[in-house]
Amino acid sequence: MLTILKFMTIAFLLYGISVLATVEDFPLKRVPQLTYLVDYEASWSPDGRQIVLISNRHGGMKVHILDARSEGSGSDMRQITSGMNEDDSPAWSPDGRQIAFVSVHGDVSDIFVMNADGSDVRQVTYGLGQNIHPMWSPDSSRILFNTTHFAGQIQKDDKTSDQKRLIGERRDDSIDLATIRLDGSDLQRITRGGGYTYASFSPDGMFILHRRQQGEVSQIFLMNAGGSSDHNLSGASSTDGWPSWSPDGKQIVFSRHVEKGFQIFVMNRDGSGVRQLTDAAGEFTNPRWSPDGKKILSGRRLGGISLAIFDAPN
Numbered sequence: 001m002l003t004i005l006k007f008m009t010i011a012f013l014l015y016g017i018s019v020l021a022t023v024e025d026f027p028l029k030r031v032p033q034l035t036y037l038v039d040y041e042a043s044w045s046p047d048g049r050q051i052v053l054i055s056n057r058h059g060g061m062k063v064h065i066l067d068a069r070s071e072g073s074g075s076d077m078r079q080i081t082s083g084m085n086e087d088d089s090p091a092w093s094p095d096g097r098q099i100a101f102v103s104v105h106g107d108v109s110d111i112f113v114m115n116a117d118g119s120d121v122r123q124v125t126y127g128l129g130q131n132i133h134p135m136w137s138p139d140s141s142r143i144l145f146n147t148t149h150f151a152g153q154i155q156k157d158d159k160t161s162d163q164k165r166l167i168g169e170r171r172d173d174s175i176d177l178a179t180i181r182l183d184g185s186d187l188q189r190i191t192r193g194g195g196y197t198y199a200s201f202s203p204d205g206m207f208i209l210h211r212r213q214q215g216e217v218s219q220i221f222l223m224n225a226g227g228s229s230d231h232n233l234s235g236a237s238s239t240d241g242w243p244s245w246s247p248d249g250k251q252i253v254f255s256r257h258v259e260k261g262f263q264i265f266v267m268n269r270d271g272s273g274v275r276q277l278t279d280a281a282g283e284f285t286n287p288r289w290s291p292d293g294k295k296i297l298s299g300r301r302l303g304g305i306s307l308a309i310f311d312a313p314n
Contacts, residue, residue, distance in 0.1 A: 025311075025313075026275060026276065026277050026278075026313060027263070027276040027277055027278055027279035027280075028277065028278050028279065028280055028310055029279055029280055030280055031278055031280045031282075031284075031300070031308045031309075031310050032308065032309060032310060033073070033300070033306060033307070033308055034073070034074065034297070034306070034307040034308060034309045035055075035066075035073050035074035035306045035307045036073050036074070036304075036306050037055065037056065037057045037074065037304070037306060038055065038056040038057070038061075038304055038305050038306070039053050039054070039055045039057070039064075039074060039299075039305065039306050039307050040053065040054055040285075040286070040299045040305045040306075040307070041053060041054045041088060041089050041090065041286060041299070042054075042066075042286070042288065042297055042298075042299065042307050043090065043091055043092060043288050043297075044068070044092065044288060044290055044291055044297065045068075045092050045096060045116075045291075046092060046093075046094055046095070046096045046291055047096060047291065048068060048290050048291040048292050049067070049068055049069075050065055050066065050067060050068055051065070051066045051067075051068050051297065051307075052064070052065055052066075052090040052091070052092055052099055053066060053077075053090065053307065054087060054088055054089075054090065055074070055077060055079075057074065057077070058079045060084075060086060061086040061087055061088065062079050062080075062081045062082065062086075062087050063079070063080050063081040063087050063090045063099065063101050063118070064077045064078060064079050064080065065077060065078050065080055068290075074307070080099075080114075080117065080118030081101070081103075081114070081118060081121070085103045085104055085105045086103075086104045087101050087102060087103055087104070088101065088102040088103075088104065088109070088132065089101060089102045089132060089133050089134060091134055091135050091136060092116070092136075093116075093136045093140040094136055094137075094138055094139070094140050095140040096116060097115065097116055097140070098113055098114065098115060098116060098140070098182075099113070099114055099115075099116055100112070100113050100124070100134035100135075100136065100143055101113075101114070101134065102131070102132055102133075102134065103123075108129075108130065109130045109131055109132050110123060110124070110125045110126070110128075110131055111123075111124040111125045111131050111134045111143060111145055111180075112124060113143070113182055122182070123184070124143060124180060124182060124183075124184050125145070125147070125180065125184065126184060128147050128149035128187070129147055129148035129149040129151070130147065130148040130175075131145055131146070131147045131148075131149070132145065132146050132147075132175075132197075133145060133146045133197060133198055133199065135199060135200040135201065136201070137179070137201055137205060138201055138203060138204065138205040139205070141181065141182070142179045142180065142181055142182075143179065143180055143181075143182065144177065144178075144179050144190075144199055144200065144201060144208065145177070145178060145179070145180070146175045146176070146177060146196065146197050146198075146199065147175065147176060147177075147178050148174050148175055148176075149176075149178070150176050150178075150189060150192070151174035151175075151176070151194060172194075172195060172197050172213050173194050173195055173213065174194045175194055175195065175196055175197055176189065176190070176191045176192060176193070176194060176196055177189075177190040177191045177196045177199050177208070177210065177227075178190055190208070190226070190227040191223075191227055191230075195212055195213040195214055196210055196211075196212060196213075197210065197211050197213065198210060198211040198241065198242055198243060199211075200243075200244065200245060201225065202225075202245055202249045202269075203245060203247065203248070203249040204249060205225060206224070206225055207222055207223065207224060207225060208222070208223050208224070208225055208227075209221075209222055209243050209244075209245060209252060210222075210223070210243065211240070211241045211242065211243060212230075212232075216238075217238045217239075218238065218239055218240060218241050219232055219233070219234035219237065219238065219240050220232075220233045220234045220240045220241075220243045220252065220254055220271075221233060221234075222269070232271075233252070233267065233269075233270070233271035234271070235271060237256060239256060239257035240254055240255065240256050240257075240265075241254065241255050241262075241285075242254055242255045242285050242286045242287060244286075244287055244288050244289060245289070246289050246293060247289055247290075247291055247292070247293045248293070249269065250268065250269055251266055251267065251268055251269060252266065252267050252268075252269055253265070253266045253277075253287045253288075253289055253296060254266075254267070254287065255283075255284055255285050255286075255287065255298075256276075258276075260279065260280075260281075260283075261282070261283035261301075262283040262284055262285055262301075263276060263277070263278045263279060263280075263283075263284055264276075264277045264278045264284045264287050264296065264298060265277060266313065275313070277296070277310075277313065278310070281302060282300045282301055282302030282308075283300070283301040283302075284298045284299065284300055284301075284308065285298060285299040285300075285301065286298055286299045289312060290312070293312060294311065294312055295309055295310070295311060295312055296309070296310055296311075296312045297309045
């Protein structure tokens with residue numbers, strides 16, 4: 001009996017070990033699902049133990065928290081926002097204490113901040129037009145976000161059926177980047193001219209990675225944190241989006257439109273060494289590297305919108 005128990009213990013431990021995929025394994029033809037309902041815009045907690053996301057599983061689009069090791073396909077996630085407004089784009093602060101998110105009220109999108117347990121909700125932006133995609137500075141003191149404030153207020157999205165538009169909103173043409181303190185003070189404009197979305201600070205805070213839309217062309221760009229020296233990392237590719245940093249800041253994971261729709265790619269921070277990571281059914285968006293560098297989490301459009309997760313390349 002003791003021998004059997006010892007064998008079962010060893011088997012359990014081996015089952016729990018995550019083996020990183022090798023270069024030869026990519027692109028992946030099959031990608032495991034993490035959830036199966038309308039779940040999207042997911043990102044990791046700084047310790048990698050939890051995932052914050054938007055889900056409709058409890059009614060309306062609300063911010064939820066999921067245990068990263070959950071095996072219940074998201075059935076055990078908990079809702080931490082409530083009310084009549086729809087929420088979007090949650091992002092955990094680097095210190096793990098707070099979550100920034102978007103609340104849509106009266107056709108206006110504003111940035112809010114709350115404690116990581118959903119308590120003490122505070123509004124950050126007021127009267128700045130449409131404000132979306134909040135991301136944190138590395139010291140958790142400021143929020144980087146996309147805003148129409150500098151182009152005048154635009155009340156509603158003008159949807160288009162063109163699938164090559166990564167967001168599907170003409171509003172993106174009028175969006176610039178700005179940062180703001182958590183109390184809503186000290187608004188600082190970073191870009192001019194519009195077309196700047198999905199931006200994030202590098203882990204060292206020295207650079208800003210972002211997606212640049214210019215007409216029907218969507219590419220990955222990198223600039224200094226103050227907005228200077230903005231340059232193209234996508235090269236000749238014209239349908240890239242959703243860029244995100246690796247934990248060490250040396251690589252960038254993103255989505256690129258290919259024959260099968262949007263699939264996940266990775267490149268070095270200077271745009272070199274582009275590799276395709278997925279070649280599977282569905283379209284993959286908004287990829288995020290886990291803090292320990294072992295996993296990549298992404299949205300997946302396959303019938304509905306859900307989450308997928310796979311081992312990162314080693």
